[in-house]
Structure formats: C-alpha cells, structure tokens
Amino acid sequence: MKKDTHNFIQEYKGLGALGLDRETDEETIMFYLQKFSEDSFLKAFIPRLSDHELEEIYLFINNKLKQHICEDEYHDLFLKDR
Structure with missing residues (x-):
C-alpha cells in the first residue's frame, strides 16, 4: 500500500x-x-545539482521541518513511519 x-x-x-x-x-x-x-x-x-546545492536543499528543508512541526508530526506526517 x-x-x-x-x-x-x-x-x-x-x-x-x-x-x-x-x-x-x-x-x-x-x-x-x-x-x-x-x-x-x-x-x-x-x-x-552540485554537492553544495544538494546540501543547501537538505538543510533548508530540515530547518523548516524543525521550525514548524513537532517530533510526532515529523514521524506521523512526514516520515509516515508509525
């Protein structure tokens, strides 16, 4: 599924x-x-993308996740690992 x-x-x-x-x-x-x-x-x-651009995208997304969603939302909504 x-x-x-x-x-x-x-x-x-x-x-x-x-x-x-x-x-x-x-x-x-x-x-x-x-x-x-x-x-x-x-x-x-x-x-x-360059290695630097890959890192920039990763860090930008990771930073926004940390700023705007809690740990439970990260697992439930983003990773869907529960």
Whole structure:
C-alpha cells in the first residue's frame, strides 16, 4: 500500500501565482512542491545539482521541518513511519 499522496496537484485549478493573497500563495507552493517531487522530474534534476546545492536543499528543508512541526508530526506526517 502506498503511503505517499499527491492528490492536490490532480485537482488544483488555481492560478499558480505568488503574491496575490495568502490562500493562493499556499496553493501555489503546494503545486510547486508536488510537481517538484515527481520521480521523473527529480531523476532529471537531481544529478545536475552540485554537492553544495544538494546540501543547501537538505538543510533548508530540515530547518523548516524543525521550525514548524513537532517530533510526532515529523514521524506521523512526514516520515509516515508509525
């Protein structure tokens, strides 16, 4: 059984623009992140990054996780390991 979902992108009909209002900004980020995380895109994109860029992306994401979600949410929502 698959644990991960990308349902938002399948149903999204919004503008995909940043700076209009908070709701559109949030939807745009969700759209970009789901498109960004597609296997076929990452397979092409990741090898083009330098070691430093890989580290920057990892540290940015890890920092945001630590700032905005608790340990239980990290395991339940992000890792889905429980």
